[in-house]
Amino acid sequence: MPPSPPSPPSPPSPTAIAGFSISTCIGRGSYSTVYKAHKNRGKYEVAAIKCIQISTLSKRSRENLMNEIKILKQINHQHVVSMRTFTWDARYIYLILEYCPGGNLAEFIRRKGSLTEFMVQHFAQQLVQGLEVLHSENIVHSDLKPANILLSIPPVGSCRNVRLKIADFGFSQRLQNNEKYTMGIKGSPLYMAPEVLRLQPYGSQADLYSLGVILYECLFGSAPYNTTDLNVLTKQILSNDPIKIPKTIDMSEDCCDLLARLLVKDQEKRMNFKQLYHHSFVDIEHCPTLENYYKGVSLVRQATMMDNARIFEDARAFYVEALLYLVPVYHWLDSFNDNQRKWLSRRVQEYFTRAEQITIHHLSTRTC
Structure with a gap:
């Protein structure tokens, strides 16, 4: 009969992690428990603390944990969860992680x-x-x-x-x-x-x-x-x-x-x-970033210059390329407030309309 898996570690005392008070459990695994916690002194700050019970770790599990710590210490990217620090005591190893309140x-x-x-x-x-x-x-x-x-x-x-x-x-x-x-x-x-x-x-x-x-x-x-x-x-x-x-x-x-x-x-x-x-x-x-917003704005300026100069085919090409940058920005970029988003929505619609007008005019001219 296979051995039973280890029991999840019991919650550590709130005083066991220097500088943090543990509030609620937000996840459990075979060898660890993750808690929501906040700093108990200084500026209020929320973190997720992964608590690994040392006594449950096999040699392979310890190696995996060391790999995890090394990777988290090195990687700094907006789409990878960040580790602020790690610490330990006689019973637990604690990973102090970025708290993500939206669940998974x-x-x-x-x-x-x-x-x-x-x-x-x-x-x-x-x-x-x-x-x-x-x-x-x-x-x-x-x-x-x-x-x-x-x-x-x-x-x-x-x-x-x-x-x-x-x-x-x-x-x-x-x-x-x-x-x-x-x-x-x-x-x-x-x-x-x-x-x-x-x-x-x-x-x-x-x-x-x-x-x-x-x-x-x-x-x-x-x-x-x-x-x-x-x-x-x-x-x-x-x-x-x-x-x-x-x-x-x-x-x-x-x-x-x-x-x-x-x-x-x-x-x-x-x-x-x-x-x-x-x-x-x-x-x-064409990811929705502030940098790509400015690329789109630059392309619109070139489109407008070509439009005013009646170089319509080039103007249409610049409008279309600008929209490839601006449409994702309008839908997904979170740094704009409501007024900025409404303004961008109007502008995007104007560029769509103008690109269509040029296309229709170009086709009718060719037909004639």
């Missing part, structure tokens, strides 16, 4: 049922940027799933302000050059690439398969293989049958192409990071 993506999908393609594209852009910075440091997450993707703030209204944060690096590894890694089956098989389940050496391509499953779940409300039977699930993932993209929702060709290329079971044939970063659905070039 798994909870968000359950509440919504499924997400629009427009929102999935916005989420994909954020996740790809976070994964890209990990990939640039030769880090494989190895346990990418909706429950390990946190929301920076509670989603309300249009969810414009939601920022995704990749979290939980307990199974992550740093690889050297083109090194492959064999971890064994840990984490959630539902999101694991076939090469991981086969116990084959794998690299960052495994994270891309997991990303495909996550985006699929965002669009359809459940993962491609939706069963609680581990044996059935394993057979489905390891089968040679390709994952079919349902036609139950309207989906752009770009979105369908991205899913199909991420969910390839052969890691050698799966798309790579360079292809992902430049894929037209992800469209990193």
Whole structure:
């Protein structure tokens, strides 16, 4: 009979973590408990504190924890959860982490049922940027799933302000050059690439398969293989049958192409990071950033100059390019207030209208 898993650690005393008072438990695992906490002196500040009970850690678990700390100390990116510091006492190791009050993506999908393609594209852009910075440091997450993707703030209204944060690096590894890694089956098989389940050496391509499953779940409300039977699930993932993209929702060709290329079971044939970063659905070039807002404004100025000079074909091209930057900014950039957003909405509509007018005029002139 297999041994029972260790019991979750009991809550540490609020005085056990210097400078912080623990309030509520916000998550539990086999070897750790995560609490919401706040500084008990100085400026009020909220944090998430991951408490790992030292006595429950095996040698491998200690190595994983040290890897997690090293990775979190090094990575500083808006789409990766940050670690402020870590400390320990005789019983616990404490990771003082950024607090994300919006919960996780798994909870968000359950509440919504499924997400629009427009929102999935916005989420994909954020996740790809976070994964890209990990990939640039030769880090494989190895346990990418909706429950390990946190929301920076509670989603309300249009969810414009939601920022995704990749979290939980307990199974992550740093690889050297083109090194492959064999971890064994840990984490959630539902999101694991076939090469991981086969116990084959794998690299960052495994994270891309997991990303495909996550985006699929965002669009359809459940993962491609939706069963609680581990044996059935394993057979489905390891089968040679390709994952079919349902036609139950309207989906752009770009979105369908991205899913199909991420969910390839052969890691050698799966798309790579360079292809992902430049894929037209992800469209990193036109992400909603303040920098891209100014790019759009600059393009509009050039369009207006060409328009006034009656160089209409060039004017239309500049208007269209400007809109590729300004439309995502209007929908998603969270640094604009309501008045600024209303102003930008009017301007975007004006540029759309003017580009259409030039197109119609150009076509009628050609016909004549």
